[in-house]
Amino acid sequence: EVQLVESGGGLVQPGGSLRLSCATSGFSVSDWYMDWVRQAPGKGLEWVGRSTNKADSYITEYAASVKGRFAISRDDSKNSLYLQMNSLKADDTAVYYCVRRGVFNSFDYWGQGTLVSVSS
Amino acid sequence: DIQMTQSPSSVSASVGDRVTVTCRSSQGISSGLAWYQQQPGKAPKLLMSAASSLQSGVPSRFSGSGSGTDFTLTISGLQPDDFATYYCQQTKSLPFTFGPGTTVDIK
Numbered sequence: 001e002v003q004l005v006e007s008g009g010g011l012v013q014p015g016g017s018l019r020l021s022c023a024t025s026g027f028s029v030s031d032w033y034m035d036w037v038r039q040a041p042g043k044g045l046e047w048v049g050r051s052t053n054k055a056d057s058y059i060t061e062y063a064a065s066v067k068g069r070f071a072i073s074r075d076d077s078k079n080s081l082y083l084q085m086n087s088l089k090a091d092d093t094a095v096y097y098c099v100r101r102g103v104f105n106s107f108d109y110w111g112q113g114t115l116v117s118v119s120s
Numbered sequence: 121d122i123q124m125t126q127s128p129s130s131v132s133a134s135v136g137d138r139v140t141v142t143c144r145s146s147q148g149i150s151s152g153l154a155w156y157q158q159q160p161g162k163a164p165k166l167l168m169s170a171a172s173s174l175q176s177g178v179p180s181r182f183s184g185s186g187s188g189t190d191f192t193l194t195i196s197g198l199q200p201d202d203f204a205t206y207y208c209q210q211t212k213s214l215p216f217t218f219g220p221g222t223t224v225d226i227k
Contacts, residue, residue, distance in 0.1 A: 035216075044207065044218055044219070044220050044221050045156075045164065045207055045209070045218040045221075046218070047214075047215050047216045047217065047218070050214070061214055063215050064215075097163055097164075102166075102169070103169060103170075103173075104152070104154070104169040104170040104173065104211060105152065105154075105169075105211035105212075105216065106154035106166055106169035106170075106175075106209075106211055107154070107156070107164075107166060107209075108166050108169075108175070110163040110164055110165070111163065112162075112163055113163055
């Protein structure tokens with residue numbers, strides 16, 4: 001069974017940093033494109049960034065709103081994905097979802113999400 | 121970036137009703153569209169990819185159509201579990217933008 005479990009969320013001050021983790025099981029993360037999506041409280045969904053798979057050299061791309069501040073990495077030995085978030089702003093407050101990209105570029109599996117709150 | 125719009129923003133319906141949600145992209149995306157359902161407090165769930173390809177395990181009362189810039193999601197015979205928010209997403213090019221969502225609530 002495919003599972004994705006995020007962790008690492010919490011309360012952080014503006015300008016601070018946080019690292020989210022996504023532990024996966026039921027598939028080999030190195031074979032799949034993986035993305036991060038976020039959802040601000042009471043708002044819609046926003047794509048954050050993606051990492052291609054091993055075959056495509058783990059290339060990352062980011063939304064303009066986080067480019068230069070966020071970075072996606074992987075540890076294939078742990079079947080895990082990470083999101084390093086630096087220079088956090090109040091607008092980054094959201095539930096962050098780790099997602100697997102399946103056929104036709106759709107997001108076929110989602111984690112349960114982890115809440116990041118940026119506030120002084 | 122490709123902008124996505126949805127209509128209506130919300131709809132009230134009864135069990136058994138037929139509900140249609142419309143999604144429009146700011147430029148042509150061929151069939152590069154996915155639909156998701158989100159229950160309150162839960163992660164989104166993939167319903168449909170490539171505009172009309174039903175995800176495994178999703179009931180056949182859900183159907184999708186469209187190509188280019190105009191797409192629809194239809195729920196034929198609304199069930200209690202279907203009261204939720206529905207999002208479209210273009211999967212043609214990065215950034216993969218989402219529509220603002222359509223909430224289906226109980227009349």
